[in-house]
Amino acid sequence: MTLTGSGGVFALIDRGVPGLPGGKQPSLTVHVDSRTLQLSPEESRRVLYGSRRDAALGAAVWQQAVTDARREPRDGDGTGRLFVVWLALPGLYRNLHRILRRWRWLGRADLEAEAVLVVLAALDAAAPAGPDTGGRLIKEAVNGMWAYAKRVTRETSVVDIDAFAETRNAAVPPEEGPRPSEGWEVHITPPPRREGLYATLRFAEPRPREGCPRTGSHLPDLVFRARRHEDADLIGTLVLRPAGARR
Incomplete structure (x- = not known):
């Protein structure tokens, strides 16, 4: 002012x-x-x-x-x-x-x-x-x-409820969005901690089946970038599943 x-x-x-x-x-x-x-x-x-x-x-x-x-x-x-x-x-x-x-x-x-x-x-x-x-x-x-x-x-800042609801309702929820006929879905489930993500990420995938490509061949670079010390705490899991598969 x-x-x-x-x-x-x-x-x-x-x-x-x-x-x-x-x-x-x-x-x-x-x-x-x-x-x-x-x-x-x-x-x-x-x-x-x-x-x-x-x-x-x-x-x-x-x-x-x-x-x-x-x-x-x-x-x-x-x-x-x-x-x-x-x-x-x-x-x-x-x-x-x-x-x-x-x-x-x-x-x-x-x-x-x-x-x-x-x-x-x-x-x-x-x-x-x-x-x-x-x-x-x-x-x-x-x-x-x-x-x-x-x-x-x-005086404190408050959320504009109407604008928030309008934005939320305009977005397509992931469950309702279009799914590819072939592909993988990634789900990350962190434990209920307030500290946030700061330790090791571990990747899991189903065992390869006949006619199904190994997804692990596409992940080495991502895993390398996300790795932490081997003694670090587990802070969550990342699971790959075929798109549309039952959870």
Whole structure:
């Protein structure tokens, strides 16, 4: 699968929001108690994830960001919705890396795309003034990534029963196939082992009868190629019988 950039869609969004075309940056006007603050994207993130966090100011950031995104027209440029995803990303990286360490073969791009889709879906149902709005968005996205990873790991290849039956039914079973009027049939009967064929093959044929050619004269090269050490285990028998003969 192809990544859409260094690190995937998360990296694109991380780089994209602070550097939107034309120098346009989403900014938030938040109200906390008697204060009115104008915050840049970087300042908004520091409020949410910085070492000196203000819980009231953080709640105001999420409330205003979600409110602006919900008010954004559907035919708009999507800047407000993209900004909400951008604010949520730092809360997703830890679980993203945990999942990738646990299932190393999973595609990072797919996990990131799943998380973004879940954030956008949760945004449509979010209550801006509800408690811990941002935490709920992040939790939904984290749960979405884990659910996607577990769902993919449970997927296994299965036989296409219809195609298998169709192929089997189209084949002519050996018992029903045309038999030559003169010739020999070869039957190999291995014992019920899981190891497979790996030791001596032994060939048997009926005693020659009058008017019946010795089949042994046609087998030396085959026997030579199939031989193994004389002390090897017997792993099966090969029997030659006239075509159509009773078994």
